[in-house]
Amino acid sequence: MLFQVLSYFRFLLRSGNAHGLHSPYVFGLYTHLINHTGHFAAYDAVETRRGELLIDPTAITVRDFGAGSRTGAGRTRRLQDIVRTAAKPPKLGQLLFRLVNHLQPQTVVELGTSLGITTAYLAKASSRAHVITFEGCPQTAEVARETFTRLNLPNVELVEGNLDDTLAPTLAILSMPVDFAFFDGNHRYEPTMRYFELLNQHRTEHTVFVLDDIHWSAEMEKAWAAVKQHPDVVLTIDLFYIGLVFFRSSQPKQHFTLRFDHAVDKLLERTRRLSA
Numbered sequence: 695m696l697f698q699v700l701s702y703f704r705f706l707l708r709s710g711n712a713h714g715l716h717s718p719y720v721f722g723l724y725t726h727l728i729n730h731t732g733h734f735a736a737y738d739a740v741e742t743r744r745g746e747l748l749i750d751p752t753a754i755t756v757r758d759f760g761a762g763s764r765t766g767a768g769r770t771r772r773l774q775d776i777v778r779t780a781a782k783p784p785k786l787g788q789l790l791f792r793l794v795n796h797l798q799p800q801t802v803v804e805l806g807t808s809l810g811i812t813t814a815y816l817a818k819a820s821s822r823a824h825v826i827t828f829e830g831c832p833q834t835a836e837v838a839r840e841t842f843t844r845l846n847l848p849n850v851e852l853v854e855g856n857l858d859d860t861l862a863p864t865l866a867i868l869s870m871p872v873d874f875a876f877f878d879g880n881h882r883y884e885p886t887m888r889y890f891e892l893l894n895q896h897r898t899e900h901t902v903f904v905l906d907d908i909h910w911s912a913e914m915e916k917a918w919a920a921v922k923q924h925p926d927v928v929l930t931i932d933l934f935y936i937g938l939v940f941f942r943s944s945q946p947k948q949h950f951t952l953r954f955d956h957a958v959d960k961l962l963e964r965t966r967r968l969s970a
Contacts, residue, residue: 701909705934709951719942720931720950727792728933728954734795736818737788739845744784744811747777747837754833773809773837780808782878782906786935787815789954790876790904793938794819797902799873803865804828805857805889806878806906810838810850816876817847825850826864828857828879861889865896872896878906883913887920894926903939908932922949 712729715721750773757769782790794802794816800823802816807829817825827850829835835854842850853860857879865872875893880886886905893903908918918937922930928947929940933954 697911698909702934705909709953711953717948719945724952727796728789730792740811740814740818741784743841743845744777747773747809750774756834757831777809781811787812791815791819794823794874797874799823801870801873803872803875803893807838807852808834810841813850814841814845814847817850821849823849826853828853828860830856862892865892868896871898872901874902876904881907881910881914883917886917890921897941899941899943901941905937908937909934
């Protein structure tokens with residue numbers, strides 16, 4: 695927790711907002727998509743499902759192949775605790791929804807299903823997208839399947855099992871390239887980079903990768919730094935909570951660090967006015 699707090703303060707010192715953005719492409723993404731404040735009707739159904747899980751005391755046995763729980767929880771966890779501590783908050787799920795809705799990818803890959811809340815945002819953003827999501831824990835996967843059934847998401851394919859065993863074979867039989875990928879499966883350096891390289895073999899220059907929790911630990915910051923320096927990566931946007939990765943050959947190689955928190959922007963602006 696202390697590492698994340700310190701990372702956030704470092705992030706604030708070097709981050710900016712729309713002022714001073716000289717890339718028209720990034721300016722458009724940031725002002726009209728990332729910081730979009732409108733409402734989509736699809737949000738309501740997903741948040742209703744989140745609300746159901748938030749009051750569900752059912753306990754399941756969690757099998758975790760990644761870096762472990764943020765809270766140090768044991769293997770037996772209640773659904774309400776899992777969704778409260780592990781599910782992506784609405785603003786991040788809705789940002790992923792907007793990205794997919796804007797990009798209209800045909801094939802979406804999600805590494806780490808959990809209870810299916812974020813998957814639902816990805817799938818509802820485009821009913822024509824084939825969303826392939828990977829989950830290592832059988833009991834967690836079962837709850838996610840119930841989420842997909844309740845939200846009527848026939849475009850989701852859940853692949854159950856350890857990512858180290860399932861990702862490469864699944865990608866190998868895909869008939870289409872991966873257009874969008876969300877990395878939330880293992881918050882360690884070596885697996886993150888291995889999954890990145892695997893998916894990098896199945897993308898196009900228009901593909902977008904989104905890495906979760908890039909400042910969660912020293913290992914994840916190391917992975918994010920390596921991704922930024924990767925020869926195929928042209929453009930990145932660090933939003934602290936997540937990192938966006940682009941491969942557009944028409945863009946100059948650039949890295950942006952931008953705030954995705956209106957409350958912080960307002961506080962900093964007020965501080966500037968008071969000190970002026």
